[in-house]
Amino acid sequence: MPLDKGLAPAKINLALHVTGVRAGGYHLLDSIVAFAGVGDQLTALPASELSLEVTGPFSRGVPADETNSVLRAARMLQEARGVAQGAKLKLTKTLPHAAGIGSGSSDAAATLRLLSQIWGVENFAPNDPEVLELGADVPVCLHAPHPARMRGIGEVLEPLPALPACGLVLVNPGVEVPTGRVFDKLERSDNAGMDELPEALDYPGFVEWLGAQRNDLQAPAEAIAPEIARALKRLRAMPGVDLALMSGSGATCIGLTRDMGRARQVARAIQLSEMGWWVAPAPLLS
Numbered sequence: 001m002p003l004d005k006g007l008a009p010a011k012i013n014l015a016l017h018v019t020g021v022r023a024g025g026y027h028l029l030d031s032i033v034a035f036a037g038v039g040d041q042l043t044a045l046p047a048s049e050l051s052l053e054v055t056g057p058f059s060r061g062v063p064a065d066e067t068n069s070v071l072r073a074a075r076m077l078q079e080a081r082g083v084a085q086g087a088k089l090k091l092t093k094t095l096p097h098a099a100g101i102g103s104g105s106s107d108a109a110a111t112l113r114l115l116s117q118i119w120g121v122e123n124f125a126p127n128d129p130e131v132l133e134l135g136a137d138v139p140v141c142l143h144a145p146h147p148a149r150m151r152g153i154g155e156v157l158e159p160l161p162a163l164p165a166c167g168l169v170l171v172n173p174g175v176e177v178p179t180g181r182v183f184d185k186l187e188r189s190d191n192a193g194m195d196e197l198p199e200a201l202d203y204p205g206f207v208e209w210l211g212a213q214r215n216d217l218q219a220p221a222e223a224i225a226p227e228i229a230r231a232l233k234r235l236r237a238m239p240g241v242d243l244a245l246m247s248g249s250g251a252t253c254i255g256l257t258r259d260m261g262r263a264r265q266v267a268r269a270i271q272l273s274e275m276g277w278w279v280a281p282a283p284l285l286s
Helices: 069-081 103-119 129-134 138-142 179-184 203-211 218-224 227-236 260-273
Strands: 007-021 027-047 050-055 086-092 148-152 156-159 167-172 243-246 253-257 278-285
Touching (some): 027 103, 027 167, 069 086, 069 103, 069 129, 103 129, 129 138, 203 243, 227 243, 253 260
Antiparallel strands (some): 007 027, 027 086, 027 148, 027 278, 148 156, 167 253, 167 278
16 A cells, blocks of 8 residues: 555554663664554645745644654655755644654655655665664564564564454553653563464464564563553453554554454544544554
């Protein structure tokens, strides 16, 4: 499925194993990363200078200056490609912050996709060193909508074949979980990597394989935000949810369903009972 260049899709860590620590304190990961068909939206108009406007339900507290990943990515591409033109950028934030779904990194990747088209220049490749400077998750977000196995500190990417089509229910219980605090609470960093993903899995086989993997950040994230355990319990109790897991460092939890019809039913039921939660049904992109 082609990706709308202005869409910054939610990044989903379907499994996340912490396998070591590199010099400088950077944790080594082994993760299956996929993308959901819901995300922030970026638009751009030609202009003489670079500027950014931030709107949307999760715009509060999001900077519109050079500390925003959108402007940082735009400036990096502009300087690397010698672009004299600017752009008037507008970011509509529909994904929650500090939620384990890589919204800032996906915003940066969407900026690079969109501006490379508008300016008529070559985009960065996911393995270009400039991309990693923008954030550990930006390389894999440049790979969207295709799933990938992500290792190292985010710079080692292995493309994966298309994953089985299914529905997702994204649930965030209204809490922010700073990634740094989660890693600080991690008891051990020398965990085993993931099992190899078998080829040509159907949906039941994929759910079974995922159920045997881990998110090593789940326990420390739950210690910081017990609401995560409640969200997972809520998802697991819903008819139609075949597997529930936490994405990234939390607090967003993901329910896998066989199709989008079931995903929408589950999302409606949770929205009605948990009015303070962010809930979004979405297809798994592949």
